[in-house]
Amino acid sequence: MVVLAGALIGLAVEYHILGWSSIPGNSCGGRYSPCPEGTGPTLTLAFVCTFAGIFGAIGAIIWFTGHRPGKVLPPALLAAGALLVLWPGWQAFLWMRGPVLDLAWTAVPDRPATVRGLGAWTVGEDARTVVRARGDALIAYDSRDGDRRWVLRAPVRESVCGMSDTVVDGIGLVAFGRHDKPCDTVWGVDVRDGRKVWERDVKGVTLYQAAADGLLAADKGVAVAVADEAVHGYGLADGAPRWTTKLTEPKNVEPTDDEVECEPEAVSAAGGTTRVVVNCETFLDFRSAWLVTLDNTTGEERERTRLPVESPIDTATVISAEPFSLLLDEEDERGVSAVLSYSGSGGDPVQIPLTADEEDLQIGQASYGEGFLARPALTAVVRGEALVVAATRPGSDAVERVVAYSLRDGQRMWHADLGTSVVALAPAGDGELAVFGANQRLWTFDAADGERRGESDGATVREVAGHISGIGQLIRADGTWVFVNSDGDNYPPVLAFRP
Structure with missing residues (x-):
């Protein structure tokens, strides 16, 4: 009886310590700052064991001393019971808590405070280095400890206005432009050491915001940059000019007396080819829109497919270069607003509407024009032959669904x-694929069938409340998860959590 009472007291002390210490910042609860998993049951058991242990110990000691007088043995038995239950109590706590990830490090805030993140790259298969681009610089962080590896400053009075969507053979492409001027200076950057390898000036496109995606692309041996009515190909390693392809409307389109201008809306390169989304207009009217496929070696046109639009393109964002998937939204409210999937067979694309009977797809920054403007952090992932995307249910504004x-x-x-x-x-x-939620939980799904890996409730990410902005990019770096914030002043620009 005395040993059992001691065990209850031991559990009470253990669960009070574990329960209260698990609450980040001594405060939790609510929709956006929930308590860690298992906190409620742990503290409930702590109070139950407290009262049961105290009253049980009083009764057990009275009973014990009535049968065997002495003052030394009862405290010893209480202590023995408390010690014996510590390990089983710890195992029970781990079961109630479930899997957890702890905050590993946070990077120092951005300075000056006015800059914002525009995109991020990873270096190497295990993403040992994460490169965050902001308006005035590229900054590389070690994903293991958050140390800065290198900083590459933008040219004087110029700001980052474009990035390639990938890094190829250690080279990433970044473009710069002056205030209210075209995005016309392109650098090839060795992301392993932050060295500018080459620089080229192009007749860049004029932007209507600080930066834009789809201006640059990289593939094996080639760097691609869009310009006014043209696409340029350069050597990826040395920036040597390779080819220039003028964008024009095909001759089989109905002729017009007005001058037709064909502008690139987005570019992507993979598998030896470059795909360009082209919008053709006269001064007053929309003419046509095309997906043009170019040979990376020569710049020659391999294929041209008419896009299923009848009004100017409002949004064209490449979700995946291979297999090629394009978010396309035209100005006509009754027109195309969908993800287009191209099999490469030359046929009509598969259309996945952004609005369907079951849900509305929410593809992050591509839909709202926020956050990482040069390389959007989309809430959509292509895995194999599946597009997995965040969504809202009909009648709800909460993006609480994931659908494939x-x-x-x-x-x-x-x-x-x-x-x-x-x-x-x-x-x-x-x-x-992994999904990170606003309640600081991380789920892992099989992209093919939606089966949840590990615990169905996911893993709790501790101590990140107040560190995560609503706009950011999640990156898997070996055994660490790295989160890159767009706002690096009110939040850490980069942080990481791991088991």
Whole structure:
């Protein structure tokens, strides 16, 4: 009896310590700052064991001393019971808590405070280095400890206005422009050491915001940059000019007496080809829109497919270079607003509407024009032949659903309702993806069938409340998860958490 009472007291002390210490900042609760998993049961058991242990110990000692007088043995038995239960109590706490990830490091805030993140790259297969681009510089962080590896400053009075979507053979492309001037200076940057390898001036496109995506692309041996009515190809390693392709409207389109201008809306390169989304207009009227495929070696046109639009393109964002998937939204409210999937067979693309009977797809910054302007952190991931994207249910504004569609036929494959807002999606292992929620939980799904890996409730990410902005990019770096914030003043520009 005395040993049992001691065990209850030991559990009470242990669970009070574990329960209260698990609360970040001594405060939690609510939709956006929930208490860590298991906190409620742990503290409930702590109070139950407290009262049961105290009253049980009093009764047990009275009973024990009535049968065997002495003052030394009862405290010893209480202590023995408390010690014996510590390990089982710890195991029970781990079961109630479930898997957790702890904050590993945070980077120092941005200075000056006015700059904002425009995009991010990873270096190497294990993403040992994460490069965050902001208006005035590229800054590389070690994903293991958050140390700055290098800083590459923008030219005087110029700001970052474009980035390639990928790094190829250690080279990333970044473009700069002056205030209210075209985005016309392109650098090839060795992201392993932050060295500018080459520089080229192009007749850059004029932007209507600080930066834009789809201006640059990189593939094996080639760097691609868009300009007014043209696309330029350069050597990836040395920046040597390779080819220039003028963008024009095909001759089989109905002729007009007005001058037709064909402007590139987005560019992407993969597998030896470059794809360019082209919008052709006269001064007053829309003419046509095309997906033009170029040979990376020569710049010659391989294929041209008419896009299914009848009004100017409002949004054209490449979700995946291979397999090629394009978010396309035209100005006509009754027109195309969908993700287009191209199989490469030359046929009509598969269309996945942004608004369907079951949900509305929410593809992050591409839909709202916020956050990482040069390389958007989309809440959409292509894994194999599946497009996995955040969504809202009909009649709701809360982005609390993740849904997968087949890129082959556009059919809905699976969905999962999380009960919290989706903050970021990221690839995670072979055929898997991770979803980070506003309640500081991380889920892992099989992209093919939506099966949840590990705990169905996901893993709790501790001590990150107040460190995560609503706009950011999640990156898997070996055994660490790195989160890159757009706002690096009110939040850490980069932080990491791991088991």
